[in-house]
Amino acid sequence: MANTKVTSNVLADDAVTISKIHTQTDSGGSFANQDPSDGHALVAKTNTNGYHLSWESVGVSGISSSADSTAITIDSSENVTFSQKVGIGVSPTHNFNLSSAGAVEARFASTDNDCYLQIASDTDEGQDSVLQFLSGSSARGSITYDHNTTAASQNMIFKTGDNAVSAMTLTGDGKMIMNASVPSIQLTDTDNNADAYIQGTDGNLRFFADDSGESSNSMITFSVDGSERMRIAGGGKHTFYGTHQGDNVGHFLFTNEGFDSSSTNCSLVVENSHSFVQFMAWAHLGCRIGTRTAGWNATGNQTTHLVSADATFIYGSSNGTAYLGSGTAITSDERLKKNIVSTPDGQLTKINALRPVSFDWKNETRESGEGFIAQEVEQVIPEAVTESTFAPDPDDDSRDFEGDVKSIRDSVLLSRLVKAVQELSAKNDALEARIETLESN
Numbered sequence: 067m068a069n070t071k072v073t074s075n076v077l078a079d080d081a082v083t084i085s086k087i088h089t090q091t092d093s094g095g096s097f098a099n100q101d102p103s104d105g106h107a108l109v110a111k112t113n114t115n116g117y118h119l120s121w122e123s124v125g126v127s128g129i130s131s132s133a134d135s136t137a138i139t140i141d142s143s144e145n146v147t148f149s150q151k152v153g154i155g156v157s158p159t160h161n162f163n164l165s166s167a168g169a170v171e172a173r174f175a176s177t178d179n180d181c182y183l184q185i186a187s188d189t190d191e192g193q194d195s196v197l198q199f200l201s202g203s204s205a206r207g208s209i210t211y212d213h214n215t216t217a218a219s220q221n222m223i224f225k226t227g228d229n230a231v232s233a234m235t236l237t238g239d240g241k242m243i244m245n246a247s248v249p250s251i252q253l254t255d256t257d258n259n260a261d262a263y264i265q266g267t268d269g270n271l272r273f274f275a276d277d278s279g280e281s282s283n284s285m286i287t288f289s290v291d292g293s294e295r296m297r298i299a300g301g302g303k304h305t306f307y308g309t310h311q312g313d314n315v316g317h318f319l320f321t322n323e324g325f326d327s328s329s330t331n332c333s334l335v336v337e338n339s340h341s342f343v344q345f346m347a348w349a350h351l352g353c354r355i356g357t358r359t360a361g362w363n364a365t366g367n368q369t370t371h372l373v374s375a376d377a378t379f380i381y382g383s384s385n386g387t388a389y390l391g392s393g394t395a396i397t398s399d400e401r402l403k404k405n406i407v408s409t410p411d412g413q414l415t416k417i418n419a420l421r422p423v424s425f426d427w428k429n430e431t432r433e434s435g436e437g438f439i440a441q442e443v444e445q446v447i448p449e450a451v452t453e454s455t456f457a458p459d460p461d462d463d464s465r466d467f468e469g470d471v472k473s474i475r476d477s478v479l480l481s482r483l484v485k486a487v488q489e490l491s492a493k494n495d496a497l498e499a500r501i502e503t504l505e506s507n
Contacts, residue, residue: 151163195210208225209222214238231246260278261277331348334346343357387433414486419446423437429464441472450474453473455470
């Protein structure tokens with residue numbers, strides 16, 4: 067049907083009203099009480115008196131009306147307003163219904179600018195804006211924008227599972243929250259159907275690469291600034307890629323600084339079912355490198371091997387004794403020394419004053435020993451005794467004193483012992499010469 071538009075550039079608005087229009091009947095009488103209600107129109111007709119206008123009930127094909135009030139208003143700007151519900155292809159049950167057989171499309175397009183689809187609720191922040199997805203009349207999912215007074219407290223909520231599961235929330239301050247008993251993000255490689263997951267459960271964050279085993283040589287890699295820095299291969303190999311950051315950092319830095327108190331040790335542990343190897347920055351005491359098995363006082367294999375070219379050169383037993391694989395060599399180059407002075411005589415007397423003893427350690431994890439008492443040696447050869455902070459194991463409660471621990475410098479004792487032997491040898495030589503003289507007489 068062609069559109070009909072009547073315009074007037076002559077008559078002013080409301081210049082012609084129903085009461086001012088005079089119509090005639092076919093016999094020439096007037097239609098003073100003719101009904102100009104909805105569904106009627108002025109129609110040009112002819113009769114014996116010629117042409118005249120008549121109010122006639124008219125119908126348009128496909129359009130019917132039984133309204134008793136204004137349903138559609140077209141204003142002077144040609145804007146169309148529907149005062150009641152609108153249904154296209156269906157009797158409306160909501161403000162707007164669109165229904166049809168086959169695929170149904172609703173399209174909004176701009177020919178020269180942006181295009182918006184806006185969902186506006188009441189200005190009351192307690193109202194929400196909701197985009198809902200249904201199967202027939204059953205709700206299946208929705209996207210809800212929760213209006214609140216502050217931007218940071220506003221959320222966009224995505225619901226699934228018959229609209230009962232809040233699967234994801236985007237918060238006003240930029241967070242994405244996955245809501246589930248085991249929230250997961252699944253990444254699927256469509257080339258080989260391999261799946262990867264990022265999963266959070268019980269406060270833990272878990273990463274899965276090719277969890278179904280569809281691809282060989284799978285790995286998890288971590289890259290920073292375009293460079294790979296860590297790789298975890300499917301076969302169990304872990305590789306770290308570092309760049310030297312100066313002698314204060316090196317390639318890799320393990321630290322608890324800023325997270326623990328300054329008195330807390332920081333350690334790196336390598337462990338299997340039998341041994342526990344620990345590299346520890348010992349608070350205020352330097353470095354501790356050693357083995358443990360399930361605790362400081364535990365029994366088991368707590369030995370330490372220092373190895374070069376697969377050969378052990380120092381072996382530290384679990385009782386604290388150190389064994390040398392093939393002897394020791396102590397730096398003694400003259401070029402490294404100055405103020406060289408011979409050890410004075412009288413060392414034989416000092417050596418004879420020392421008391422060799424056997425003893426048991428108060429720490430019962432250590433075996434019985436033989437040697438000297440540092441305090442006794444200090445009274446005779448003070449240069450052979452030194453004091454240092456020799457910390458016990460944290461669970462060793464056998465120490466009943468405070469302060470540093472006295473240690474004996476074996477190199478000093480060795481030097482004094484050699485000097486004493488020389489003195490003894492000189493005395494022996496003198497005695498032998500005297501005997502020879504007496505025997506010759």
